[in-house]
Amino acid sequence: MRELVQWDDDPARLRALAEAAGVKLNLFIGADTTLASQIEKIEGLADLVSAVEGPNEVRWWGVRHEGLTGAAAARELQRDLYQAVKASPLLHDKPVIQLSTGEADYYAELGDLTTWADYANPHTYFPSGAPAPGSDAWGGLPHVLHRVVEAQQITQGKPAIATEAGYSSAPLHPQGVSPEVQAKYNQRLLLESWETAGVKRTFLYELFDQGPDPSGSSYELNFGQFFADGRPKPAAEALHNLTTLLRDDGPAAATFTPVALDYRLLGLPETGEDMLLQRSDGAYLLVLWNDAQSWDDAANRMSDVPAVPVTIDLSRTFGTVRVYDTLVGTTAAKTYTGIEDFTVLVPDHAIVIELSGTAVPEAGRTPAAITLGDGGDELVLRVTQDAWQGDAQYTIAVNGVQIGGTLTAAALRGSGVSDSVTVRGDWGPGAHEATITFLNDRWGGTPDTDRNLYVEGISYNAAVVEGGEFGLWSNGKVSTGFMSGPAREPAVITLGDGGDALVLRVTQDAWQGDAQYTIAVNGVQIGGTLTAAALRGSGVSDSVTVRGHWGPGAHEATITFLNDRWGGTPDTDRNLYVEGVSYNTAVVEGGEFALWSNGRVSISTAQAGIDLL
Known part of the structure; x- marks a missing residue:
C-alpha cells in the first residue's frame, strides 16, 4: 500500500490499517513539512515499510527544500532522503x-x-483510454516500456517500480473508460508491466474512488x-480473481526453481499476449489475453472485441487442464483430462x-538409472x-x-520422468567442469521429426548446480562448472598507479557465469574487463583498488556492468553489486548500489575531508 507520509498525523x-489488511507500506515523502519529521514517522513504522519513495510528481506539485525551489529543490530533497x-x-x-x-520533459x-x-519510478497512464501497450507507441516502444x-x-541501470498506474x-471524460x-x-x-517492461512492482492508482460521480x-x-x-x-473483482488464480502459498514458493515448458500457440493474433508461470507444486499457469482496443473513444462505449480461437499445442500430456475466465470468477469454465493440445477462446x-497432474509416459518407456565411476563425490x-x-x-x-562409455537416453522429454545418471569421483576442493557431448543428432525438417538431448538439471553432492539446465539440438558439447569444497575466495585487484586510491567492494549474483564490468575515472577506463568472484550474501567481497594522480577537487568514477543475464526469477539472475566505495580511506557517500541490468552507474567523489558534490 502506498501512502503520503506528511499527511498522516x-x-x-x-x-x-496495515496490520489488519496484512500489507506492507510504500511511504513517499512530501515537500510541505520537514524531512526530519517525516523520517521520524517512517522509522516508527519501519517493520511494516517495504520501501521509501521520493516526492510525488514534482513537475506538477512543486518542491521547496532548504531555500530552493523547482528542479534544484527536487534534486536536493531526493539526495537528502536517500542519505x-x-x-x-x-x-x-x-x-x-x-x-x-x-x-517527461522534466527529466532533463x-x-x-x-x-x-x-529504483526508477515511472507513472504509467494512458492518453485517450489507449490500452497497454496496444495502439499507442512512442519511439517504437510500447507505452508502458517507453x-x-x-x-x-x-536512474540509470536501475530496475523500475511504478508507484502509480x-x-x-x-x-x-475524453481520457476515461x-x-x-x-x-x-x-x-x-499489470501483466504487460511485468512481462514486457520488467517492472518489479506496480501500484494501481487508487484503492477507492475519491467521491461519487453520477455523471x-x-x-x-x-x-x-x-x-x-x-x-x-468490476476492476476489483477482476484483480481479485487474477491474483487468486496466480497465488502460490506452497512452502517452497520462494525457493523452488521453475522448469521450462515447451508449447506452441496457433492462431494467436498479432495483438495477442501470453505469459507462462509455474507454481511450486509443479503446476503451470498459462495466461493469455488479446491486447486489442476495448474502448471506442469516439462513441464513448465499449468496443465489440470477439474472442479469438487459439490452439495450444503442448510438449507433453497433462492429467488435468482447467481454463478460468478472470472476469467471471475462480471456478473453472472448462476442464480437460489427459490432453496434449486443445483450443480456447482468447478474449x-x-x-x-x-496445467497439472502426472503426464502419461510413452508405453514401454522406463527411465534409465545409471552409475559411473567411483569415489566420495557425486x-x-x-x-x-x-x-x-x-x-x-x-x-x-x-x-x-x-567417465564411462557411450550412454543412451531412455526417458522422453515431457513425459514427467527423466533418466538419472550418477557420476562418482574424488575431485577435491575448487572449481570443476562437467562436459556433456551429444553424438547422434538427427533432424527431418520439422519440430516433430527431430532427435535432441536435454539435461533437465544437475546436482553436486546434493546441491543444485547453477546453469545445469540446457538442451543440445545438434551434435556438440556443453560444459558447466561446479564447485567442490569451501566457497570461492574473494578477488583482490589493483589497477593503475599513483598516490590516490579509490577502493571498491564488489559482489555478484553469479547465475550461469560471473559478472563482468569495467571501471573508469573521469571518463578514462582503468585496466581491462574485470570479473567478480565474491558472491553476495557470502560475508566477503572483492577488493578493487584503483590508483591514480587525480589531484584536488571532485572526480567521477563510473562502473559499467557488461554481461547481465536473467532467467525470469530472483534465483536465476546475474547482477553486480558495489557494497561500498572509499577514496583515500574516506567513505564515499552513495557508494552502495546495484546494477540489475547492463549499464553504468557514476558516483561523484572528492579528496578526503571535502564534502561530496
Whole structure:
C-alpha cells in the first residue's frame, strides 16, 4: 500500500490499517513539512515499510527544500532522503524509490539522480483510454516500456517500480473508460508491466474512488478499484480473481526453481499476449489475453472485441487442464483430462489455463538409472530426449576426462520422468567442469521429426548446480562448472598507479557465469574487463583498488556492468553489486548500489575531508 507520509498525523492509525489488511507500506515523502519529521514517522513504522519513495510528481506539485525551489529543490530533497534512509539504523536496508516527475520533459531539468535511488519510478497512464501497450507507441516502444525507459534517464541501470498506474472509469471524460473496460485494462496493464517492461512492482492508482460521480465525467474521481462507498467495482473483482488464480502459498514458493515448458500457440493474433508461470507444486499457469482496443473513444462505449480461437499445442500430456475466465470468477469454465493440445477462446482480458497432474509416459518407456565411476563425490544429471528414429546417445566427462562409455537416453522429454545418471569421483576442493557431448543428432525438417538431448538439471553432492539446465539440438558439447569444497575466495585487484586510491567492494549474483564490468575515472577506463568472484550474501567481497594522480577537487568514477543475464526469477539472475566505495580511506557517500541490468552507474567523489558534490 502506498501512502503520503506528511499527511498522516496518526502513524498508529496507519499501523493498525496495515496490520489488519496484512500489507506492507510504500511511504513517499512530501515537500510541505520537514524531512526530519517525516523520517521520524517512517522509522516508527519501519517493520511494516517495504520501501521509501521520493516526492510525488514534482513537475506538477512543486518542491521547496532548504531555500530552493523547482528542479534544484527536487534534486536536493531526493539526495537528502536517500542519505537519511541509508544512515538510519531502522531503515538502512529499505530500498529508496526515485522521485516521480509527472511530466517527461522534466527529466532533463532534473539531471542524473542515479546515485540517490535504488529504483526508477515511472507513472504509467494512458492518453485517450489507449490500452497497454496496444495502439499507442512512442519511439517504437510500447507505452508502458517507453515510460520505464524515460524514468531510467535519471536512474540509470536501475530496475523500475511504478508507484502509480491505472485508468479512470469516467466514460464521459475524453481520457476515461467504462468500469467494465477499466477492469480489462488494469489487468492487462499489470501483466504487460511485468512481462514486457520488467517492472518489479506496480501500484494501481487508487484503492477507492475519491467521491461519487453520477455523471461519469470526472477523470480524477474515478480511478479507484472500489466505489467511494466501498462497493467493489468490476476492476476489483477482476484483480481479485487474477491474483487468486496466480497465488502460490506452497512452502517452497520462494525457493523452488521453475522448469521450462515447451508449447506452441496457433492462431494467436498479432495483438495477442501470453505469459507462462509455474507454481511450486509443479503446476503451470498459462495466461493469455488479446491486447486489442476495448474502448471506442469516439462513441464513448465499449468496443465489440470477439474472442479469438487459439490452439495450444503442448510438449507433453497433462492429467488435468482447467481454463478460468478472470472476469467471471475462480471456478473453472472448462476442464480437460489427459490432453496434449486443445483450443480456447482468447478474449480482450486475461484467461488463466492451469496445467497439472502426472503426464502419461510413452508405453514401454522406463527411465534409465545409471552409475559411473567411483569415489566420495557425486554428480547427478537428469536427462531426457526427443527420440525421433532412435534414442539420443552421449558421453560425460569431468575436467576433460571421459567417465564411462557411450550412454543412451531412455526417458522422453515431457513425459514427467527423466533418466538419472550418477557420476562418482574424488575431485577435491575448487572449481570443476562437467562436459556433456551429444553424438547422434538427427533432424527431418520439422519440430516433430527431430532427435535432441536435454539435461533437465544437475546436482553436486546434493546441491543444485547453477546453469545445469540446457538442451543440445545438434551434435556438440556443453560444459558447466561446479564447485567442490569451501566457497570461492574473494578477488583482490589493483589497477593503475599513483598516490590516490579509490577502493571498491564488489559482489555478484553469479547465475550461469560471473559478472563482468569495467571501471573508469573521469571518463578514462582503468585496466581491462574485470570479473567478480565474491558472491553476495557470502560475508566477503572483492577488493578493487584503483590508483591514480587525480589531484584536488571532485572526480567521477563510473562502473559499467557488461554481461547481465536473467532467467525470469530472483534465483536465476546475474547482477553486480558495489557494497561500498572509499577514496583515500574516506567513505564515499552513495557508494552502495546495484546494477540489475547492463549499464553504468557514476558516483561523484572528492579528496578526503571535502564534502561530496
